[in-house]
Amino acid sequence: MRDVVQVSDEDAVGQVPEVIVADRQLIVCQGLGSLVAKIPEVRLGAFANDKASLRKALRQCTGPAIVVLGVRLADADLARVLEMLRRDHPAVMVVVVAEETEFAFIRTAIKAGAHSICMMGQVLTSLPQVLGRLVEGHSILPTAVLKRLTGEQGDTLTRREHEILGLLVDGLTNFQISARLGLSENTVKYYLKTIYQKLEVNSRGGAIAKYVAGTY
Incomplete structure (x- = not known):
């Protein structure tokens, strides 16, 4: 993993970020949530399975928020969720969790401005690191993802x-x-x-x- 983007939010200094876990499968939310709950730099917030529940969870946040986001919600894929977050909640930090076989979604997430990527196969070790670095004001991407991105031709799909x-x-x-x-x-x-x-x-x-x- 390596640092690639510096981000900061002066209003968030001194506040413990609330982490909302969003995925179409509740069992995935619960698994990631149990891991988030053990990370001292953040506090676990609500789970969300669709856009409405994600919006509700974000509205209820009183301080800085981080969304740990799977590649799909029940009613929207990653691109549409990221577009909604960028439009309606631009201050929210986003960590996308994806399988290595879902590289199209990883590429979409990076292009849409996700702050960090976490590979599902390494989530036990990488998610605490990713969230800790976000709290410090840094975004990180797996080195393997960076190598693949820099070695690719341009995206041919509109x-x-x-x-x-x-x-x-x-x-x-x-x-x-x-x-x-x-x-x-x-x-x-x-x-x-x-x-x-x-x-x-x-x-x-x-x-x-x-x-x-x-x-x-």
Whole structure:
């Protein structure tokens, strides 16, 4: 792990940050929460499984807040949650927890301004370090993530294509995607055709598999 970004919040000095754990699976929230509760630099706050419960938890915070965020909530993928946090709660620090196979989401998190990344396979040792460094005013990324990012070509997918792929991962049909994004079904089909070409696949399943694994 290495420091990559310096962040500070003068208003938060002297206050113990409250950590909200957010993931679509309660068991994941509970597991991460039990770890957070043992970290002296922070205090454990509420769990959140969807955007509404996350907003509620943030509204109830009286001081600085850190969101430990999985790659999906029950009603939104990582990109949409990060967009909401950046728009409505810009002072909140965000730590994204992801599997190594979910590199597309790691890339999305970094581009969207997440303060730190924590790999699920190393969470027992890395999450206390990440949260401790955030409290001190530093953001950190795993060295392996930095090496992979610096060795990659530029992302070939547009923001809209990422959005549509995220909805595919959530299991939405073309009609549901068109309704969610305010597009016609023909436009969604056009986007999917372009996505398949870029990912060099010929099916929804193939596109989802590549996107989740980050192998594109």
